[in-house]
Amino acid sequence: MRSLTYRPADTFLYRLHPVTKGVGTFLWILWFSLHPWGLPASLAGLLGLLLVARLGGVPVLEILRELRGLILLLIVVALINLGGEGPAVGWRAGDAVVRVCGIFLWSAVLVTISSPAELTHFWELAFRPLGLFGVAAHELALVMVIGLRFLPVVLEEMERIRMAQAARGAGLPAGAGLVARVHHLLPLLIPTLVLSIHRASDLALAMEARGYRLSGQRSRYHEFRPQAGDLAAAFLLLALIIGTLWGRWPAASLGRGL
Amino acid sequence: MTRLTFDRVGYRHTPTTSPILGEVSFSLARGELVGLFGRNGAGKSTLTRLAAGLLLPTSGRVEVAGLCTSTRDPEIQRRVGILFQEADRQIVGVTVEEDLAFGPENLGMEPALMRARVRATAERLGLGAWLRRPVAELSGGMRQKLALGGVLVMDPDFLLLDEPTSQLDPWARREFWDLLLEVRRERGLGILVVSPRPAETDRLERALVLDGGRLAFDGPLADLWALPEPEVTAWGVRVPEGIRCQRLGFVSGQAWGLSPSGNPQDRPPGQEGPDQAGGGREATP
Numbered sequence: 001m002r003s004l005t006y007r008p009a010d011t012f013l014y015r016l017h018p019v020t021k022g023v024g025t026f027l028w029i030l031w032f033s034l035h036p037w038g039l040p041a042s043l044a045g046l047l048g049l050l051l052v053a054r055l056g057g058v059p060v061l062e063i064l065r066e067l068r069g070l071i072l073l074l075i076v077v078a079l080i081n082l083g084g085e086g087p088a089v090g091w092r093a094g095d096a097v098v099r100v101c102g103i104f105l106w107s108a109v110l111v112t113i114s115s116p117a118e119l120t121h122f123w124e125l126a127f128r129p130l131g132l133f134g135v136a137a138h139e140l141a142l143v144m145v146i147g148l149r150f151l152p153v154v155l156e157e158m159e160r161i162r163m164a165q166a167a168r169g170a171g172l173p174a175g176a177g178l179v180a181r182v183h184h185l186l187p188l189l190i191p192t193l194v195l196s197i198h199r200a201s202d203l204a205l206a207m208e209a210r211g212y213r214l215s216g217q218r219s220r221y222h223e224f225r226p227q228a229g230d231l232a233a234a235f236l237l238l239a240l241i242i243g244t245l246w247g248r249w250p251a252a253s254l255g256r257g258l
Numbered sequence: 259m260t261r262l263t264f265d266r267v268g269y270r271h272t273p274t275t276s277p278i279l280g281e282v283s284f285s286l287a288r289g290e291l292v293g294l295f296g297r298n299g300a301g302k303s304t305l306t307r308l309a310a311g312l313l314l315p316t317s318g319r320v321e322v323a324g325l326c327t328s329t330r331d332p333e334i335q336r337r338v339g340i341l342f343q344e345a346d347r348q349i350v351g352v353t354v355e356e357d358l359a360f361g362p363e364n365l366g367m368e369p370a371l372m373r374a375r376v377r378a379t380a381e382r383l384g385l386g387a388w389l390r391r392p393v394a395e396l397s398g399g400m401r402q403k404l405a406l407g408g409v410l411v412m413d414p415d416f417l418l419l420d421e422p423t424s425q426l427d428p429w430a431r432r433e434f435w436d437l438l439l440e441v442r443r444e445r446g447l448g449i450l451v452v453s454p455r456p457a458e459t460d461r462l463e464r465a466l467v468l469d470g471g472r473l474a475f476d477g478p479l480a481d482l483w484a485l486p487e488p489e490v491t492a493w494g495v496r497v498p499e500g501i502r503c504q505r506l507g508f509v510s511g512q513a514w515g516l517s518p519s520g521n522p523q524d525r526p527p528g529q530e531g532p533d534q535a536g537g538g539r540e541a542t543p
Contacts, residue, residue, distance in 0.1 A: 005352070005392065005394070006352055006353070006392060007392075008353065008390045008391065008392070115352070115353060115356065116351065116352040116353070116356055117356055145352070146350065148352065149350070149351070149352045149393075152394060153346070199347055202342065202344070202347040202348065203347060203348065203350065205307075205312060205342075206342060206347065206348030206350070207350060207360075208312055208335075209310050209312055209335060209339075209340045209348075210335065210348075210350075210360055210361040210364060210408060210409070210412070211332055211335040211336065211361050211364035211365050211412070212360075212364045213332065213364065217366045218363050218364055218366060219362070219363055219365075219366045219367055219368065219369055219372065220363065220369060221355070221356065221359035221362070221363055221369065221372055221373065221376070223369060
């Protein structure tokens, strides 16, 4: 998952307001989860998504490569759907797999086109209702952003520990099965966890040294203003989601239900 | 004059543990460049954290420009910047500009002023072209500069550097020091360097030595080098080879290709000799 990080660029996708990007992703996931038109629509949606991402300057091939990490999940999803009854089980399984891929890919695109400041801004807004229950939205958003910042670093450290262990003869034998691989991960987790805790402690100290206070009044380096592109994107996404809801629960059946 | 003052400062983690620092008193003025020496566990890191207001003394007072650190005034963090050993561990932002802006955001700085400061600091440190780039793409030396920028952007009066060049190669180390001295000249910063390398000591004006949590020495660097070597070594201070050569009678240091300061960078071209910096263990570009 190393390439899943912000890649600065200046295209129409990158210029969208953080709220448009975040809500757009949510609606897109909703569409992939709910649409009633089966495999052709899922495939069309996936291709459309890839096209938009490519036109928007996103390194699509690199993101597609990250799908390798999901193979196990995709196999499980396919097997569950193949076990069902009725005609066209294969189509249904294929549809489910494409939907999962679509949801993952768009989430990856969101991370690629959104700077941490944009993500913080969006998550802060998204978490604001939790303030009613005493949850600090900014802190929660910052935790998520720091998680994103240090994910590649932690993975790098894990790889270093793995190599150090392999150099001392604790490597994974060739052709090892799934259970052996999972078993092999365990000795990596403890040192990685310890290192991460040390790193978190140092970072907390450094943040405090740079004036970070939980209750402090902060200003913002980035100011986000909606533009015409946001309006167009919002209109398209809303049309898509209303169309989907209409297709899934037509007004007639809704009326009958009432 | 603006000063950072320790007045009989003591510190212990808990009331039952032995003290890490006891009755430490000294003062650092703006514009001074001071080295802090001592063995491992002598209390150097604790002293820097107390100076930055990250720890509060269990006895005595630490004051920054008249502000006592126990007030927890955010102005203390503005006035005292601290740079830790590993730059990578104090970089919060994913991109260069976001990391530079982290401190000013916390201070509630006005956005237009903040943007101007971030740009100016990045330009000053040679990171202007990297503003929008992810931190992951920077080299070790550039990350160290970014960490320094994250502190300088808050316009501090004092800079505390905890072994700032320990992770850098000799070239990056020299570049970092040159930059630091330029910035000090421009802004009149008071700088406290923890455990400077022997090759870097000729840049210092004054030395503080901690021994077992107490201040064993506070004075001009020349006075420290004038003390008997076993005494200095017992405090965990390595005497630079240049100084040792001078003591042995090579007063000008020319027999070893050294400047009187003991800095091999000033060695006349063409002269070969043992590597004087850091007791022959460190390379100097």
